[in-house]
Amino acid sequence: MNPVQSLSIAVQKLFGRQRLRRIILGSIPFIMLLSLWRMNTVNEWLPPVFIPPMASIIEAISILQDECTGIGGILTMNPGCLFTNHVLSSLGRVGLALILGLPFGIAFGVLAGMNRRVSNVLEPIGVFANAISGIAWVPLAIVWFGIGAMTTLFILLNTIFWLVFFNTLLGVRSVPSVLENSVLTLGGSRWNIITQVYFPGALPSIVTGIRMSMGFGWRALIAAEMIGGDSGLGFMIFVSASEYKIEEVFLGVIVIALIWMFTDRSILVPIEKWTVQRWGMVWRPS
Amino acid sequence: MATTSPSVERPRVVRSARWRRFTKGGGVELLIMVLGILAFWSFLSSVIPNPSRYLPAPLTVLFSSSDMLWKGLLPNYLGQTLFRLVLGSVLGLAIGIPFGILLGLNRTVSDIFYPILNFFQSISGIAILPIIVVWWGNSEKTVFTVILYTAMFPITFNVLAGVRSIPRIYVNMLRSLGASRLQVVRDVILPGAMPYIATGARLGIAFAWRAVIAGEMLVGKRGLGWMIFTAQDTDHTDEVILGMVMIGVIWILIDRFALRPIEADTIQRWGLVQR
Numbered sequence: 377m378n379p380v381q382s383l384s385i386a387v388q389k390l391f392g393r394q395r396l397r398r399i400i401l402g403s404i405p406f407i408m409l410l411s412l413w414r415m416n417t418v419n420e421w422l423p424p425v426f427i428p429p430m431a432s433i434i435e436a437i438s439i440l441q442d443e444c445t446g447i448g449g450i451l452t453m454n455p456g457c458l459f460t461n462h463v464l465s466s467l468g469r470v471g472l473a474l475i476l477g478l479p480f481g482i483a484f485g486v487l488a489g490m491n492r493r494v495s496n497v498l499e500p501i502g503v504f505a506n507a508i509s510g511i512a513w514v515p516l517a518i519v520w521f522g523i524g525a526m527t528t529l530f531i532l533l534n535t536i537f538w539l540v541f542f543n544t545l546l547g548v549r550s551v552p553s554v555l556e557n558s559v560l561t562l563g564g565s566r567w568n569i570i571t572q573v574y575f576p577g578a579l580p581s582i583v584t585g586i587r588m589s590m591g592f593g594w595r596a597l598i599a600a601e602m603i604g605g606d607s608g609l610g611f612m613i614f615v616s617a618s619e620y621k622i623e624e625v626f627l628g629v630i631v632i633a634l635i636w637m638f639t640d641r642s643i644l645v646p647i648e649k650w651t652v653q654r655w656g657m658v659w660r661p662s
Numbered sequence: 663m664a665t666t667s668p669s670v671e672r673p674r675v676v677r678s679a680r681w682r683r684f685t686k687g688g689g690v691e692l693l694i695m696v697l698g699i700l701a702f703w704s705f706l707s708s709v710i711p712n713p714s715r716y717l718p719a720p721l722t723v724l725f726s727s728s729d730m731l732w733k734g735l736l737p738n739y740l741g742q743t744l745f746r747l748v749l750g751s752v753l754g755l756a757i758g759i760p761f762g763i764l765l766g767l768n769r770t771v772s773d774i775f776y777p778i779l780n781f782f783q784s785i786s787g788i789a790i791l792p793i794i795v796v797w798w799g800n801s802e803k804t805v806f807t808v809i810l811y812t813a814m815f816p817i818t819f820n821v822l823a824g825v826r827s828i829p830r831i832y833v834n835m836l837r838s839l840g841a842s843r844l845q846v847v848r849d850v851i852l853p854g855a856m857p858y859i860a861t862g863a864r865l866g867i868a869f870a871w872r873a874v875i876a877g878e879m880l881v882g883k884r885g886l887g888w889m890i891f892t893a894q895d896t897d898h899t900d901e902v903i904l905g906m907v908m909i910g911v912i913w914i915l916i917d918r919f920a921l922r923p924i925e926a927d928t929i930q931r932w933g934l935v936q937r
Contacts, residue, residue: 617792
């Protein structure tokens with residue numbers, strides 16, 4: 377065996393044959409796209425105002441981070457670190473909205489789902505709130521809170537809360553009442569039913585709701601930052617576009633995509649899969 | 663009265679059945695709830711200072727519509743928004759379904775294109791809007807591109823999942839009976855993927871609806887999104903709330919009376935092929 381063969385076997389053992397194949401095949405369009413981009417820069421089919429050269433995007437980071445003082449400056453959101461400030465303020469808003477929105481959404485959803493009469497009333501209201509959640513609230517939010525962080529946070533919170541609430545409500549309602557009655561018969565309290573029956577039974581639906589709310593919420597956040605924000609990635613790309621700094625727009629768009637890809641693939645999808653595997657397919661009495 | 667003729671009795675029975683269905687479905691509670699919300703809303707707007715700016719009363723919102731109806735603005739905006747939604751969704755379906763089927767037919771092809779599609783899906787349509795505005799300016803083309811971009815990806819991914827969900831044996835059976843590739847697509851793949859296509863279409867159109875509103879606000883094309891945005895600019899908060907309620911109600915109408923029935927029918931007709 378020559379060294380090339382043994383190396384290729386070692387690589388295949390490390391990554392796995394199928395995975396390696398998928399990685400290589402999947403990278404083909406990316407490589408083609410990047411080389412097309414590079415060719416465009418060299419041959420100037422489209423002027424750099426429309427498609428900036430790749431190097432200028434990297435350069436844009438250093439220009440935006442020009443007056444930044446190291447990692448300490450990034451973490452304390454020093455006004456010199458423009459780029460990381462925008463990224464961090466978007467992410468911080470998502471985190472804050474999750475901390476505020478998830479517990480309330482799940483708690484109200486469970487409470488509303490417990491009683492069939494209440495849930496019948498609240499379901500259409502949830503449908504209506506979901507239908508106007510997100511971007512349609514922006515003008516009213518601007519009137520109430522002015523342009524700034526509060527408006528964007530409100531939009532995000534609104535989107536997350538209603539989707540999580542609605543999915544929890546549906547999940548709790550789908551739990552068969554036989555299970556509830558059996559726990560009651562065995563002497564369980566109301567609280568036992570909530571923690572042992574409703575919550576686990578609704579968990580797959582809740583997690584799906586969280587994933588959906590993040591998908592809708594992240595999109596709504598970007599749009600809200602464009603219209604009614606004064607910081608964040610959406611604000612950054614919108615302002616850069618109006619100043620025709622297209623390389624900053626490309627940078628922002630790529631970062632938006634990477635953040636969402638990472639969140640969805642390495643956090644939300646695994647959690648959803650695990651939950652459905654562990655808690656899903658509740659036995660239904662026929 | 664002891665004797666009542668059957669011809670009088672019958673409509674009363676029908677009404678009571680409908681009434682019972684209404685009350686059983688929580689209709690009375692919902693009515694009370696909605697009235698309560700409206701009462702609370704009007705109470706709030708009578709208490710706060712400067713209600714016409716912050717929270718106009720429900721009646722003010724209602725009356726603001728008559729003015730816009732009189733001028734013919736409301737139907738105009740509504741028509742433009744719906745036109746954008748319909749054209750964008752139809753184009754999204756027309757591109758997304760064949761593309762999803764093509765990807766689903768061959769594992770190598772789907773392995774090649776899946777990651778890059780996933781990457782572009784992660785860029786929400788509204789995020790590429792600034793780039794497209796730089797390319798084409800504030801034109802109608804820009805709005806349509808954003809709507810199409812937003813609607814296309816959920817549809818493509820769902821069609822792909824649908825094609826993957828079809829058991830191999832069906833395809834193999836038709837192949838061994840001498841069917842051509844085109845026949846396999848027409849008779850197995852398309853019907854088998856139908857429930858997923860319907861689900862994907864509903865999701866894609868839901869995303870597209872939000873993209874229409876946001877696109878109109880940002881690009882400044884006349885429509886419902888533009889209406890609430892400019893009304894906020896000129897301090898007509900009653901028109902903002904009117905527009906919001908209309909956006910919500912129209913989406914519920916589209917969802918309840920067009921998309922959901924189609925999805926349910928498709929699943930009933932084509933779904934659960936494998937057992």
